[in-house]
Amino acid sequence: MGIQITPSILTADFADLGAELARIPSSDWIHVDVMDNHFVPNLTFGPRTIEALSNATSRPIDAHLMITDADRNAAAYVEAGAASVTFHVEAATAPVRLAREIRSAGARASMALRPATPVDPYEDLLPELDMVLIMTVEPGFGGQKFLDLCLPKIRRARELMDKHGVETWLQVDGGVSLETIERCAEAGADVFVAGSAVFDAEDPDAMIAALREKATGAADRA
């Protein structure tokens, strides 16, 4: 699939999301951070926003659920139009059942790990997943500093995917910028979420191109 850049609208203008989407025409996905003020100390969007966004753009919606009780709520985001649904393994009671439910509802199933959650215990789940998201900040807010301590886990996740011969994508989210994206790509990530780096840029679409170029260069060198 190659390198994909997935801007997070968390740092965009919430009063004019339609116009914000028009500023990033070359994004591969639109990353939507769903927060319930319980799993994380912040509150954002629900299924109705996902539905409105998916009607407003032809680009696929990547829903990142930072909510407790993911098992009960994830299906609503597929119904709302998300093409990929990411649940946090720390918030899922039955991740295998949940991943299967998301897939059978017609979306890509993805599992996220907070910075302190190791990937090794979930090795056997990889064939059930279309993507693994390694958080490179503590989830909850945009604009935080990238945590280098997560790099070995990105590398390890890539090793496990290679070992199992799966086509699972490896996404990173948090503090991804021109300064940090090469480290992530060298470690094996191929899907890059960037919030503040894109939406705080004067030209967000030019920033997507610049991030893509850096990630592609680093992946080719690795």
Ligand code: DX5
């Ligand atoms: C954080 C969210 C991220 C956030 C990234 O909990 O999951 O998607 O928007 O923002 P930046 O790129 O500014 O760290």
Ligand code: ZN
């Ligand atoms: Zn996110």
